[in-house]
Amino acid sequence: MHAYRSHTCAELTSANVGETVRLSGWVHRVRDHGGLLFIDLRDHYGITQVMADPDSPVFAELEKVRSEWCIRIDGNVMKRDDSLINPAIPTGEIEVFIRDLEVLGASEELPLMVFGDQEYPEETRLKYRYLDLRREKLQNNMKLRSDVIASMRRRMWDTGFREYQTPIITASSPEGARDFLVPSRLHPGKFYALPQAPQQFKQLMMVSGFDKYFQIAPCFRDEDPRADRSPTDFYQLDLEMSFVSQQDVFDTIQPVLTGIFEEFGGGKKVDQTWEQISYRDAALWYGSDKPDLRNPIKMQVVSDHFRGSGFAIFAKLLENEGTEVRAIPAPTGGSRKFCDRMNKFAQGEGLPGMGYIFWRDQGEGMEAAGPLAKNIGPERTEAIRQQLGLGVGDAAFFLAGKPKAFEAVAGRARNVIGEELGLTDKDRFAFAWIVDFPIYEADEETGKIDFEHNPFSMPQGGMEALEGNPLEVLGYQYDLACNGYELVSGAIRNHRPEIMYKAFEIAGYGADEVNKRFGGMVNAFKYGAPPHGGCAAGIDRIVMLLADEANIREVIMFPMNQRAEDLMMSAPSEPLSDQLMELGLRVIPQD
Numbered sequence: 229m230h231a232y233r234s235h236t237c238a239e240l241t242s243a244n245v246g247e248t249v250r251l252s253g254w255v256h257r258v259r260d261h262g263g264l265l266f267i268d269l270r271d272h273y274g275i276t277q278v279m280a281d282p283d284s285p286v287f288a289e290l291e292k293v294r295s296e297w298c299i300r301i302d303g304n305v306m307k308r309d310d311s312l313i314n315p316a317i318p319t320g321e322i323e324v325f326i327r328d329l330e331v332l333g334a335s336e337e338l339p340l341m342v343f344g345d346q347e348y349p350e351e352t353r354l355k356y357r358y359l360d361l362r363r364e365k366l367q368n369n370m371k372l373r374s375d376v377i378a379s380m381r382r383r384m385w386d387t388g389f390r391e392y393q394t395p396i397i398t399a400s401s402p403e404g405a406r407d408f409l410v411p412s413r414l415h416p417g418k419f420y421a422l423p424q425a426p427q428q429f430k431q432l433m434m435v436s437g438f439d440k441y442f443q444i445a446p447c448f449r450d451e452d453p454r455a456d457r458s459p460t461d462f463y464q465l466d467l468e469m470s471f472v473s474q475q476d477v478f479d480t481i482q483p484v485l486t487g488i489f490e491e492f493g494g495g496k497k498v499d500q501t502w503e504q505i506s507y508r509d510a511a512l513w514y515g516s517d518k519p520d521l522r523n524p525i526k527m528q529v530v531s532d533h534f535r536g537s538g539f540a541i542f543a544k545l546l547e548n549e550g551t552e553v554r555a556i557p558a559p560t561g562g563s564r565k566f567c568d569r570m571n572k573f574a575q576g577e578g579l580p581g582m583g584y585i586f587w588r589d590q591g592e593g594m595e596a597a598g599p600l601a602k603n604i605g606p607e608r609t610e611a612i613r614q615q616l617g618l619g620v621g622d623a624a625f626f627l628a629g630k631p632k633a634f635e636a637v638a639g640r641a642r643n644v645i646g647e648e649l650g651l652t653d654k655d656r657f658a659f660a661w662i663v664d665f666p667i668y669e670a671d672e673e674t675g676k677i678d679f680e681h682n683p684f685s686m687p688q689g690g691m692e693a694l695e696g697n698p699l700e701v702l703g704y705q706y707d708l709a710c711n712g713y714e715l716v717s718g719a720i721r722n723h724r725p726e727i728m729y730k731a732f733e734i735a736g737y738g739a740d741e742v743n744k745r746f747g748g749m750v751n752a753f754k755y756g757a758p759p760h761g762g763c764a765a766g767i768d769r770i771v772m773l774l775a776d777e778a779n780i781r782e783v784i785m786f787p788m789n790q791r792a793e794d795l796m797m798s799a800p801s802e803p804l805s806d807q808l809m810e811l812g813l814r815v816i817p818q819d
Contacts, residue, residue, distance in 0.1 A: 232252040234249045236273040236274065238275075248305075249303065251303075253270050253298070254342075264279060265279060272367065274317060274319060278325075289329050296335040296338055300329070339355075339359070350789065354781075354795045366782070372492060372783075373785075376767070376771055377444055377767065384442045390441065392442075396422065397420045399748075405424055406450035407421040407449075408448045426445050426466050427684075431749060434469075435752045439469065439471075440467075442465065442466060445466040453791075464767055469762055471760070482502060497653075505519075506663055508664070512529065513528075515635045516636070516712075518662070518709040520709075521709075522654070524651060533553075539604050542583070542628045555616055558570075558623040558649065559651065561622065562621045570645065574637065583627075584625045585612065589620045656711075665703050667687060685722060686722045686761075687704075687731060690727060691726065691727050694734060705718070715773075716764065718762055728742065
């Protein structure tokens, strides 16, 4: 017999009754039933109930065993009484009578319990992550993550892609976040960087003639943490293709992701048609470039109804250039209690409040209620109701000013309204491509033109587009939104050196600066670069959605905490003086 097990703790069935078996695993739970000891023995695959009575030769040793001890048992498989069968587990028809016991690893008193659903502070969970990972939910999350990645690989190979690896130690390359720098021992005073993404290398592969590339790629960014973002590293399904248009990229990645969500989405509906929404429309309709389309609410501009109206706050605002009033429809939200609650939400977001109108039935017809309705009068109120397609029992909320100042709050308010009114379809994965990102933006105070989005995307219209108003230049850049999260980002790349130099010149970067910062890639483009494009899909976020988790740390094996610390391994840590000397470095104490 094998030294540790003849079966896993998920394998035994009634077909094994009468056999002598060997199992190894962790003591999940101990139950003493008056002289009968029952243990739920757990391994990675499942749970088997093992038991002993005073006739067992190891009964006295078994009484010493506690939760999370790692043990090996030998015993006989017995059928349970029909009344004691547990249909919830594969091994529920049997139990194993223990004949021999070996303690493989005793456990000290536990800082957190593996059995049960007790909640523990995140700091405790991360410090003792190896115990936290023994819990059923996290075991399932990590298995899901592994299965998703394996499925991604198969699907990419089936689509004609090959997987290639790019360097982990490379040059610093600004990509919108801070680099993690790595000092060079052989070149004192110089530093490598961990790649924020394989971006430049995968583009160089296209120049090298590799037509299709993908990689399950680790990326490293020194970022502030969020619930949907790791502060140090993450993994993405990275891909690039030559001789493609934007639509070709969409048509390649959509069946891969659709298949993943259908395979692992737990039966939720997966959108088959992915709408394409311009960046500006997404901001207007949803207040976000990663809208949750499960929520049907679509915001609208209603400025004309407030110009010269009796509501002086909005009327005066609209006299200023670039200001708007936007409405958030709220079907079924027509009660003063709900409207007051949303007004309080806006105040919690740092706004003075949020204007509202709600429509109610007064017996003799519909009536518009609320402070705004009284100020602007019935004619304007009715025009707003008709524009928004609302009726009795509905409401609308209003925000005004320069859109960039209130769009984000409006987007969050839309999400809250959809949630609270039960309008958001929780049983669905809703996808949309966000396209037509503006390449440039102007500083409101200085008027200086700078990049608003990816500077390496091909301008729509090429060189000709760059001869006009920079603020009207759109890029072949795109994101994929799903249920309020950005899952994919990509672009058709600017592979023409003359267009790239011109694009950077508009933003105030001369050719020398471009050559200094991106010389490796720009030089390669001078030797017959093909048109190419691609994207990257965030694996951590995809698994987070599939696992129905609200925090990305629940789907990462060993995550950092909110302060980018590994409490289990005590990282970051202070270097030894010998290490610093060898690297020619000195740490300057912070005040």
